[in-house]
Amino acid sequence: MTALAERDSAPPTPASPRPPLPVWVRPALAGLLLGTAVLYLWGLSASGWANAFYSAAAQAGGQSWQAWFFGSSDAANAITVDKTPAALWVMGLSVRLFGLSSWSVLVPQALMGVGSVWALFAAVRRVSGPAAGLLAGAVLALTPVAALMFRFNNPDALLVLLLVLGAYCVVRALEKASPKWLALAGVAVGFGFLAKMLQAFLVLPAFGIAYLLAAPTSMGRRLLHLLGALGALVVSAGWYLAVVELWPASARPYIGGSQTNSILELTLGYNGVGRITGNEVGSLGGAQSSGSWARLLGSEMAGGIAWLLPAAAIATGALVWLTWRAPRTDRTRAATILWGGWLAVTGGVFSFMNGIIHPYYTVALAPAVAALVGTGGVRLWRARAHPIASGLLSSGVVLTALTAYLLLSSESTWLRYVVLVLGLTDAVLILVSDRLSRAGARGVAVLALIASLLGSGAYTVATAATPHSGAIPSAGPGSGRFGGPRGGSLLTTTTPGAEITALLQADAENYTWVAATVGSNPAASYQLASGFPVMALGGFNGTDPSPTLEQFQRYVASGRIHYFLGEPREINSTGGSDEAEKIAEWVATNYAATTVDGVTVYVLS
Incomplete structure (x- = not known):
């Protein structure tokens, strides 16, 4: 094994000059980076x-x-x-x-x-x-x-x-x-x-x-x-x-x-x-069950x-x-x-x-x-003449093909069978690849690359072709939207209608915030649509003590907030602040509500 390690050692030590790159490397790298960019x-x-x-x-x-x-x-x-x-x-x-x-x-x-x-x-x-x-x-x-x-x-x-x-x-x-x-x-x-x-x-x-x-x-x-x-x-x-x-x-x-x-x-x-530990004050989810290596x-x-x-x-x-x-x-x-x-x-x-x-x-x-x-x-490829090296390399290809087969099974695609057959075939060829001609060995290496990357590559392309939005995106085809366009959740965003957007934009320059609403995701929807600041009461989860009810009342009294959007809701968090809930209840008690594009609107000015 010592001789094997010496024969297949890494490129030259720092004391020796680094050899120039082979002529094929730069074009190959350029192709890799260009393909990644696309x-x-x-x-x-x-x-x-x-x-x-x-x-x-x-x-x-x-x-x-x-x-x-x-x-x-x-x-x-x-x-x-x-x-x-x-x-x-x-x-x-x-x-x-x-x-x-x-x-x-x-x-x-x-x-x-x-x-x-x-x-x-x-x-x-x-x-x-x-x-x-x-x-x-x-x-x-x-x-x-x-x-x-x-x-x-x-x-x-x-x-x-x-x-x-x-x-x-x-x-x-x-x-x-x-x-x-x-x-x-x-x-x-x-x-x-x-x-x-x-x-x-x-x-x-x-x-x-x-x-x-x-x-x-x-x-x-x-x-x-x-x-x-x-x-x-x-x-x-x-x-x-x-x-x-x-x-x-x-x-x-x-x-x-x-x-x-x-x-x-x-x-x-x-x-x-x-x-x-799972002890995240203000979290909406609380502690998860104990994990294991199987989680990945x-x-x-x-x-x-x-x-x-x-x-x-x-x-x-x-x-x-x-x-x-x-x-x-x-x-x-x-x-x-x-x-x-x-x-x-x-x-x-x-x-x-x-x-x-x-x-x-x-x-x-x-x-x-x-x-x-x-x-x-x-x-391992360079050391494949050694039976342990070829065995490890063959095992890696087999496990990769099996993993891809299992992951693709949920998609009901014929590709999983192609990946499995290619992987099993190449795993056998790897074991005898040191006895093949140079061209034959290169063919086995190319087949190993295809078998190992075809499944993940196809899933990657499908992921890239799927639009993704929301707070919790996930990989894979058709998995892009968490919650879609509907509203009502602190973890989702909406696409505000033209009427509510125009309402927010009217006289917007006269206010510090054109509106306030509970949670950062709903606030982000209205802010991006209108182009003007919207106050996110309680931050991302609606559980941060900012602003307090007293601070919010001062903002309203000084004419800095035009509208309040949404209705009072109970936020079930792990020990977070309830100031945002108090503000929503105070607004609902003291101001009249109207409905614009399905959104409850309170005029605060």
């Missing part, structure tokens, strides 16, 4: 506002620099979204440059997807060569949940891009024990925190252990470099928390998702420990991410076997720790967390799965 950009506007909650915040950022900086839901700065606003910074700048439209809101995420594929190629290539890098990039591009989120406007797209860039920086740092590159990895993860808070930190154990074990320098220097990177991470993530906490509360919007107007509470509570293979999540999970697990074990007796600084083993640790920690948290979790979160697993499949697949 997949993620084509027909993008079909999803409309996608997640209107974030689209309305991008609209607000395009109108007000203060709203842009804090991530406010409206340009009048009543309340922020319940995340740190890095993704909104990008969307808000796009709105300022190109005007407000579905395209200007969604295109940044599509370009982030192309950038993620490119960065993953670069990271894998530096360790395992261009073939592995191209395979990893293709797997990422053809993962259904990746196509879902890179064509959507949730912060997950920016998070994935920054984490892949962080991994690339760690790979560069490992080559020559570079504190500069390791610090840049800390900066990338720190800004990932500004996209989706503590979820970004799930990759840190893998990054840190890989460097600590494999960097080519003394233990003391490795520890010192890690401390420096930790400092870079703290600064790049913490500066924003410090600014918001120190900013006078009276001069900034309320921090959505918190009960005390504190971004630290939001970080550690609703978007932090609460996601693990369950009906909700499997269609987005499960296609190559078994292959990634086999690849991880294979890479450990291939590098078992390699030197401490072996970069292939370090990369296995990096990507395998990323997959294990993030996948473990997603599997067992008891708080709010949605299927699209699994996009954070896609780069690790792709990198392991690309690295492991190429290494």
Whole structure:
């Protein structure tokens, strides 16, 4: 096995010159990136506002620099979204440059997807060569949940891009024990925190252990470099928390998702420990039942991410076997720790967390799965003369084909039989591929790629062809709309009629907010339709204590709010504020109601 590892070792060590890329690599990479761009950009506007909650915040950022900086839901700065606003910074700048439209809101995420594929190629290539890098990039591009989120406007797209860039920086740092590159990895993860808070930190154990074990320098220097990177991470993530906490509360919007107007509470509570324990104050769902590893293979999540999970697990074990007796600084083993640790920690948290979790979160697993499949697949192919290597590679193809068959069974498509037959046939051919001619072996390799990527690729194309909107999108054909156009739910958005839209726009310049309504999603619908600020009472879930009844009464008395939209409702939350319910009841008691386009309207002025 030692000889096998030496023969199939990674590209040249840092001390030796890096050979020039083969002539086919750049055209192949260009084709991969172009194909990814077409997949993620084509027909993008079909999803409309996608997640209107974030689209309305991008609209607000395009109108007000203060709203842009804090991530406010409206340009009048009543309340922020319940995340740190890095993704909104990008969307808000796009709105300022190109005007407000579905395209200007969604295109940044599509370009982030192309950038993620490119960065993953670069990271894998530096360790395992261009073939592995191209395979990893293709797997990422053809993962259904990746196509879902890179064509959507949730912060997950920016998070994935920054984490892949962080991994690339760690790979560069490992080559020559570079504190500069390791610090840049800390900066990338720190800004990932500004996209989706503590979820970004799930990759840190893998990054840190890989460097600590494999960097080519003394233990003391490795520890010192890690401390420096930790400092870079703290600064790049913490500066924003410090600014918001120190900013006078009276001069900034309320921090959505918190009960005390504190971004630290939001970080550690609703978007932090609460996601693990299920104790999320203000949540509408409460704690979920205890999870298991099977969650990633369950009906909700499997269609987005499960296609190559078994292959990634086999690849991880294979890479450990291939590098078992390699030197401490072996970069292939370090990369296995990096990507395998990323997959294990993030996948473990997603599997067992008891708080709010949605299927699209699994996009954070896609780069690790792709990198392991690309690295492991190429290494095993090169070592296929060894019976264990060919057996592992054959098993990976079989499990991938079986997984695709099961996932496609729910769609009742003939494609599942094609994938299964191709996979089983190729698995047999792999076992004898080292005895075939060069052309025959290449044919087996091409067949393995087709068998492994056909199912997920078809599902990815179907996902991209389906318009998606609402708060909880999911991958797959015909799965795009959560709640559709109907109203009445805090988690859905509506398409306001022409009459209600015209009503909101009339004399809008005379008010700070043209209307107020309970919850951020209903408010976003009216705001995007009218083009003017709408106050989201209680934030996303309607359970934040902003504004209080007394504050709202002062706003009304001073003529700052024109209409109240909707009727009183009971919000069943886990310990959240009932101020929004009190406001709705006060309005219904003191003002006369009319109905416009099926919406209950109270004139407050």
